[in-house]
Amino acid sequence: MLRLYTYFRSSAAYRVRIALNLKGLAYEAVPVHLLRDGGEQNLPAYRALSPLGTVPALQTGARH
Ligand SMILES: N[C@@H](CCC(=O)N[C@@H](CS)C(=O)NCC(=O)O)C(=O)O
Incomplete structure (x- = not known):
């Protein structure tokens, strides 16, 4: 399933989110709080999947 790293x-x-919903694509929403503790987008685990440290990030599962 698609996984969307997002902030409300x-x-x-x-x-x-609008595009995924218009396309009828199911996805798991993973919240990334941009303010808490200096911003969860700056955590090394998030930077590993989104080096710029911004949301959104869409993980498709097709990593090569
Ligand atoms: N052009 C980028 C912009 C992404 C962007 O700037 N996201 C902001 C939130 S709207 C963000 O993650 N800011 C966190 C930060 O800069 O630390 C995109 O559309 O993905």
């Missing part, structure tokens, strides 16, 4: 107040993230 992010306009960039909600545009992707």
Whole structure:
């Protein structure tokens, strides 16, 4: 299943949520809090999958 790393107040993230919903694509939403503890987007685990440290990030499972 698609996995969307998202933040509820992010306009960039909600545009992707709108597109996924219009396409009827199921996805798991994983919250990334941009303010808590200096921003969860700066945690090494998140930077490993999104080096720029921004949301959204869409994981498709097709990693090569
Ligand atoms: N052009 C990028 C913009 C992403 C972006 O700037 N996201 C903001 C939230 S709307 C963000 O993650 N900010 C966190 C930060 O800069 O630390 C995209 O559409 O993916």
